[in-house]
Amino acid sequence: MSLTIYDISEKAGVSIATVSRVLNNSNNVSEKTRQKVLDVMEANGYTPNVFARGLGLDTMKTIGILCADSSDLYLAKAVYYLERFLRQNSYDTILCCTGYEPEYKKKSMELLLSKRVDGVILCGSNFLHEIDEDNEYIRQAAKQLPVMMLNADFDYENVYSCFCDDHRSMVNATRTMVASGHKDILYLYNSDTASGKRKLSGVIAGLEMAGLPVHAEYQQFYGGSHENIDEMVAFIQELADGGLTFNGIIAADDALGLAAVKYARSAGLCIPKDLAVIGYNNSLLAKCCDPELSSVDNQLENLCQTLIHNLIQVLNDETTPQKSIFNGELIERGTTLSPKADS
Amino acid sequence: MSLTIYDISEKAGVSIATVSRVLNNSNNVSEKTRQKVLDVMEANGYTPNVFARGLGLDTMKTIGILCADSSDLYLAKAVYYLERFLRQNSYDTILCCTGYEPEYKKKSMELLLSKRVDGVILCGSNFLHEIDEDNEYIRQAAKQLPVMMLNADFDYENVYSCFCDDHRSMVNATRTMVASGHKDILYLYNSDTASGKRKLSGVIAGLEMAGLPVHAEYQQFYGGSHENIDEMVAFIQELADGGLTFNGIIAADDALGLAAVKYARSAGLCIPKDLAVIGYNNSLLAKCCDPELSSVDNQLENLCQTLIHNLIQVLNDETTPQKSIFNGELIERGTTLSPKADS
DNA sequence: CTCATATATGTAAGCACTTACATTTTGTGT
DNA sequence: ACACAAAATGTAAGTGCTTACATATATGAG
Numbered sequence: 001m002s003l004t005i006y007d008i009s010e011k012a013g014v015s016i017a018t019v020s021r022v023l024n025n026s027n028n029v030s031e032k033t034r035q036k037v038l039d040v041m042e043a044n045g046y047t048p049n050v051f052a053r054g055l056g057l058d059t060m061k062t063i064g065i066l067c068a069d070s071s072d073l074y075l076a077k078a079v080y081y082l083e084r085f086l087r088q089n090s091y092d093t094i095l096c097c098t099g100y101e102p103e104y105k106k107k108s109m110e111l112l113l114s115k116r117v118d119g120v121i122l123c124g125s126n127f128l129h130e131i132d133e134d135n136e137y138i139r140q141a142a143k144q145l146p147v148m149m150l151n152a153d154f155d156y157e158n159v160y161s162c163f164c165d166d167h168r169s170m171v172n173a174t175r176t177m178v179a180s181g182h183k184d185i186l187y188l189y190n191s192d193t194a195s196g197k198r199k200l201s202g203v204i205a206g207l208e209m210a211g212l213p214v215h216a217e218y219q220q221f222y223g224g225s226h227e228n229i230d231e232m233v234a235f236i237q238e239l240a241d242g243g244l245t246f247n248g249i250i251a252a253d254d255a256l257g258l259a260a261v262k263y264a265r266s267a268g269l270c271i272p273k274d275l276a277v278i279g280y281n282n283s284l285l286a287k288c289c290d291p292e293l294s295s296v297d298n299q300l301e302n303l304c305q306t307l308i309h310n311l312i313q314v315l316n317d318e319t320t321p322q323k324s325i326f327n328g329e330l331i332e333r334g335t336t337l338s339p340k341a342d343s
Numbered sequence: 344m345s346l347t348i349y350d351i352s353e354k355a356g357v358s359i360a361t362v363s364r365v366l367n368n369s370n371n372v373s374e375k376t377r378q379k380v381l382d383v384m385e386a387n388g389y390t391p392n393v394f395a396r397g398l399g400l401d402t403m404k405t406i407g408i409l410c411a412d413s414s415d416l417y418l419a420k421a422v423y424y425l426e427r428f429l430r431q432n433s434y435d436t437i438l439c440c441t442g443y444e445p446e447y448k449k450k451s452m453e454l455l456l457s458k459r460v461d462g463v464i465l466c467g468s469n470f471l472h473e474i475d476e477d478n479e480y481i482r483q484a485a486k487q488l489p490v491m492m493l494n495a496d497f498d499y500e501n502v503y504s505c506f507c508d509d510h511r512s513m514v515n516a517t518r519t520m521v522a523s524g525h526k527d528i529l530y531l532y533n534s535d536t537a538s539g540k541r542k543l544s545g546v547i548a549g550l551e552m553a554g555l556p557v558h559a560e561y562q563q564f565y566g567g568s569h570e571n572i573d574e575m576v577a578f579i580q581e582l583a584d585g586g587l588t589f590n591g592i593i594a595a596d597d598a599l600g601l602a603a604v605k606y607a608r609s610a611g612l613c614i615p616k617d618l619a620v621i622g623y624n625n626s627l628l629a630k631c632c633d634p635e636l637s638s639v640d641n642q643l644e645n646l647c648q649t650l651i652h653n654l655i656q657v658l659n660d661e662t663t664p665q666k667s668i669f670n671g672e673l674i675e676r677g678t679t680l681s682p683k684a685d686s
Numbered sequence: 687c688t689c690a691t692a693t694a695t696g697t698a699a700g701c702a703c704t705t706a707c708a709t710t711t712t713g714t715g716t
Numbered sequence: 717a718c719a720c721a722a723a724a725t726g727t728a729a730g731t732g733c734t735t736a737c738a739t740a741t742a743t744g745a746g
Contacts, residue, residue, distance in 0.1 A: 004732055015696045020734060028694060047457040051397035052732030055701045060394070062437075069423065073627070076419035080412065083440050092458065094405075095438040097426050114390040115435065229630045262633050284416070287572045288631045290605050347702055358726045363704060371724060395702030398731045 003046045012040040023048055054116065062092040063311070064112035066105065067123040070097050072226065073283050078123050078150060081304035089312050102129055106137040119145050119311055125152040125195035146314040148307050151195050153323065160314065162307040162324045164298035166195055169328030170202025171209065173250055173278050173296055176330055178210040180337040182248030182276045186239070188260070189252035190222045199252050199280070217244060222256060232259030233266065240267065248276045254285035254295055261289045261335060277335040291334025299326040346389045355383040366391055397459065405435040406654070407455035409448065410466040413440050415569065416626050421466050421493060424647035432655050445472055449480040462488050462654055468495040468538035489657040491650050494538050496666065503657065505650040505667045507641035509538055510545035512671030516593055516621050516639055517549025519673055523680040525591030525619045526555055529582070531603070532595035533565045542595050542623070560587060565599060575602030576609065583610065591619045597628035597638055604632045604678060620678040634677025642669040
């Protein structure tokens, strides 16, 4: 087996306690011996055994990230940022992709808990369920360790949230579109999560503020695959074929927005004149559109950074906000018309 | 603190050794006592302490995944598959995003080793460097634990590779394009990794097999951001403005392929008649193109599955192939013309 | 120069588990 | 009923580290 603290202590001519102190940057070690010990460690390529360490400290400096599907464009980015910021704070990341079924989420959470991670991050609003009982696993976990929620809002002791005010972002997006003259707005969404609901209510509020009518058939739920652009285009086509008339589409994510742009082309519509489109997330997909998709940037990097910052504070027993709420920003590109100054 | 093996042994009226045996599914435990112990565990919600366990067994059933950038569309998918297959085999995943600098890769590897992971997966060909000395960290690691390489080929004891025969895929793609009548083929690439080199050599070989000339200016390296589609389009535009004439573009990844499609539109070219395009990876981006991008599918899911399968075999001291090589498959969509039957 | 105090180092008892080895129980053939 | 092997269970010694407490050494005030 590899070197132990005993080997080092022997070679350095000190006790194991001193070696341990050096390892933990304890004070009360003279600079001379500290250096000697460090030299010996270096010379012998010593690495402390994390298990033994964890046994004593009951922490592994590791955070569990739960994520439904880390291959999703948006979640992948989130995981990436989270991992980076965690590492900057000397924490490791155990990744756990749960899929979308409540049952698996619960299982995955239990697994992380059994690994004695120091905290858990729930990445994405799909970890919050409609039926309150399904959220029991979060409350249970929060009794043992801090639970951080990205893009979701949950009230419970030891649960902290960072999210974007999607409602407000959507109010803003809707009003911007209306101001540019597109008043028959079709809203497309594909998820009924908390965040999805906030967006929907934002669109409705935006329409109401603009004094426009709110018709249920103008809020359409796309239930198909998140990766099948074709199917999304067909979905929009069907709506149009069904007699729905619209000159603006607001989409709950960029994939749907991209589909809207594709639909417009196939229908021979001119973007943004005949049809304006706004997406959500400001992801790579927005730049893949032709013309490029206007999209709401929901500050993912800032969200992640703040989330980790808050988490570290909690772990250090410092006080930290229970909720950190950011504002989204509409990035206007080729699929929207800037509103005329005089309207 | 939580329950220990002692609490369970006491409540069940057996010794700790017996409890431990139940925990490890050892034989030599009567069915009666096994059940009794399991019941007590269940009733008290006992979970074994992983640290103590790791100390004894010197394994944590955890695999480290090194990945330059888990937010990259392709790598994200790889990480997702790997994590899923690992979990199916009761292994956890520590994710470590390294960025692209050799220095960081080395550091990250050391970090994983110090965590006593049971194996390491290098995800993507960018972990292999031109300068052989820069690959020393892989050889060092392989002395301690199995190293699995995804999409890279490296000869060393205890290093196992799974990759797609990119050379062959590109030969195939090139010949298909030539057969459809597009003979002035521009090859665009953006990475000089081992996999990048295999692709390039495949394109060249494909041209040669078709009896076409190979001109260096028809193999262009795009050195810009991997996420900036605009910049890619501008890059192609510049080449065309510079007098390069081509009626086919083969791209080393789908982002470049998508840029080529965008370029064609902005240049008023008709796809695939005036310009045929083939991408690589068959990612979501291929479906985002309009028309949809023909692309080489390099069997990522199969690669990942096989990689994990091989890894598990190695960990169980079974023999396993040093290299598993797959063939890519060209998925033809709207950006290529199927070759005429009589040509 | 002494004694009190601060600083540096050492000793030894955990931490929760695994497992070789010892001991007891059970089962089988005679 | 007895001897003997096999099966079941228990005992105790690691596993590598942290840390409270004990001890030794250095520092400084009087």
